[in-house]
Amino acid sequence: MFKRMQTVFLLMLGVWLMPPAGAxxxxxxxGLVEKNNAAVVNISTTQKIAASEQQQLPEGMEIPEGTPFDDFFRHYFGEGGPGGPGGGGEPGNGSGPSEAKSLGSGFVISQDGFVITNHHVVKDADEIVVRLQDRRELVAKVVGSDKRSDIALLKIDxxxxxxxxxxxxxxxxxxxxxxxxxxxxxxEHSVTAGIVSAKGRSLPSDNYVPFIQTDVAINPGNSGGPLFNMDGEVVGVNSQIYSRTGGFMGLSFxxxxxxxxxxxxxxxxxxxVSRGWLGVQIQDxxxxxxxxxxxxxxxxxxxxxxxxxxxxxxAGLQIGDIITEYNKTEITTSSSLPPLVGMTKIGETANMTVLRQxxxxxxxxxxxxxxxDDEPVMGSTEQPGAQAVSRLALSVSDLTAEMREQLEVPQNGVLVQEVKPGAAYNAGIRRGDVILQLQDHVIxxxxxFNEVVKGLPKGKSIAVLVQRRGGSIFLAMKLTD
Incomplete structure (x- = not known):
């Protein structure tokens, strides 16, 4: 009897200790770290800074010598602090040239010494030193560096x-x-882990990279290092973080x-690097x-x-067209198009599906x-004799030849001189905008413009194309009267 109770107890205990179903x-x-650690490198750079460009450490702030934070802080403040080169032993002297140092990471992609890192890690560096896991330090040369993708290729001997x-x-x-x-x-060789939070993220300053978003802890010095999957394969190059403090806050790219x-x-x-180009400005x-x-x-x-x-x-693309597919890839948001175009070979013919009226x-x-340099520039000016449009609570004027040249508006359009609270203001139209189109009407x-406005329906969203600071954007306007 006792043995039976003992058996039942052990069985129940086993059930209690079992992980829940699906866990x-x-x-x-x-194992992943042991196999790949040796191919990851530390990158330190040195840049000579003229005395006139040096920043000084805040008063009373000292850098702990010989610590990893030494290089990090001196990257931002230089060596002109108390007792440092160029400091002359006095705080804030900055009488001579100095050196700014920065830290980053990278990884080896070939046995003969090619290393990938970030463009911003080696940008403007006078000397780049790659430190291997076996403690060897080798001076690297930049094979090439690309700002738009934030990728640099180094070579060590x-x-x-x-x-x-x-x-x-x-x-x-x-x-x-x-x-x-x-x-x-x-x-060096710090390991952090997390999960993939999202794919195909577009950041405001990087239109040509569909970033992988993760919650892996990335901090200054991680830039240029590899992101591994569970099979021990590199799937990404750690590049940026979203932070309000300068440190990791749960979003890395x-x-x-x-x-x-x-x-x-x-x-x-x-x-x-050469990239494909369509020659359009797009929006969501x-x-x-x-x-x-x-x-x-x-x-x-x-x-x-x-x-x-x-x-x-x-190709006959028109303003107001909505590109919904590019080479059989569905375009859900505007940010998904630039990387696809950028990776298309120059001279290749691409197929697009568009929605037009x-x-x-x-x-x-x-x-x-x-x-x-594909960034247009736009100025602004004023023109007397503006015509008021009461229904939109704004006033507009014709563009002179001089204004068209300055604003880069070769033809059509009216200049917004004043906007008061109303339908146009609520839609985001502002003084200095050039209204190019109302729904399907080219202005x-x-x-x-006045005649078109009179015939616009109320209670329905109207697409308004405006040019602002060299760029064009569609706004949605709804009339209530």
């Missing part, structure tokens, strides 16, 4: 180096585990390895704009400007090369 054990990263294995970021799923190895604040390698291959072959389709264009849901990239003599103009059209466009002058 997943936390991963063990030790070494052979038989350990290398990383490259993976496929497209196969990653949101929620899977990833791991980073780097040198945050100079603490990595460049997909496919993007990084395409850039590295071009840098190795040509020393620079909001709920209000979707209503004005008769769409069931907001999606696609709305064309708000077409540059002259661009591939888009030659409610009708679906198929276009073919021969992709051009992205210019070095030629102030007189025609």
């Amino acid at each position: 997943v054990e936390l991963p063990d990263f030790t 070494a052979t038989n180096l350990p290398v990383v294995r490259l993976g496929n970021s497209d196969k990653m799923r949101v929620g899977e585990w990833v791991l980073a190895i780097g040198s945050p604040f100079g603490f 990595a460049i997909p390895i496919e993007v990084a390698m395409k850039v590295a291959d071009q840098l190795k072959a040509e020393g620079k 389709v909001t709920r209000e704009l979707a209503e004005s264009f008769g769409m069931k849901k907001p999606q696609g990239a709305l064309v708000s400007k077409i540059l002259p003599k661009s591939p888009a103009q030659e 409610g009708a679906v059209k198929e276009l073919k466009v021969k992709i051009g090369a992205l210019p070095d 030629k002058d102030a007189k025609q």
Whole structure:
């Protein structure tokens, strides 16, 4: 009897100790780290700073010598503090040239010494030193560096180096585990882990990179280091963090390895990067704009400007077209289009599906090369004799030839002189804007603008195309009277 009770007790205890159904054990990263640690490198750079450009440490602040924070703080404040070179032993002297140092990470992609890191890690550096896990320190030269993708390719004089294995970021799923190895604040070969938070993120300053978002702890010094999947393959290059403090706050972004390698291959072959170019300015389709264009849901990239003599103009693309598909890839948001165009080979013909005034059209466009400087500039001015449009609570005027040249508006459009509270103001129209189009009506002058406004329906969203500071944007306006 006792033995039976003992058996029952042990069985019950086993059931209690069993993990709940569906529970997943936390991963063990030790093997992954042991296999890949040696291929991750620490990168330190030195930049000579003229005395006139030096910043001084805040009064009373001291840098702990010989610590990883030494280089980190001196990267921002230079060596002109008390007792430092150029300081002359007196605080704030800054009488001579100094050196600014910065820290970063990288990883070896070939046994003969090619290393990938971030552009911002090595930018303007006078000397770059790559430190291997075996403590060797080798001076590196920059094969090439690309600001738009934030990728740089370095070369060190070494052979038989350990290398990383490259993976496929497209196969990653949101929620899977990833791991980073780097040198945050100079603490070499630090390992942090987390999950993939999102894919294909677009950041305001980086239109050509579909970032991988993770919650892996990334801090200054991690930049340029590898992001691994659980198979020990590099799927990304850690590049940026979102932070209000300067430190990690739960949002980090990595460049997909496919993007990084395409850039590295071009840098190795040509020393620079060429990207595909369409020659349009685009924006997201909001709920209000979707209503004005008769769409069931907001999606696609709305064309708000077409540059002259661009591939888009030659292909017959029009302002107001909504690009919904590019080479059989659905365009859900405007941010998903630039990376696709940028990775298209120059001279290749791409197929696009666009929505134009409610009708679906198929276009073919021969992709051009992205210019070095594709940022338009716009000025603003005033013109007397403005015409008031009471229904919109604004006043507009015709554009003179001088103003058209300054504002880069070759034809059509009216200049907004004043905006009062009302439908136009609520839509986001402001003084200095040039109104180019109302719904499907191209605005030629102030007189025609008034006539078009009189016929606009109330209670329905109207698409308004305005040019502002060199760029064009569609706004949704709804009239209440």
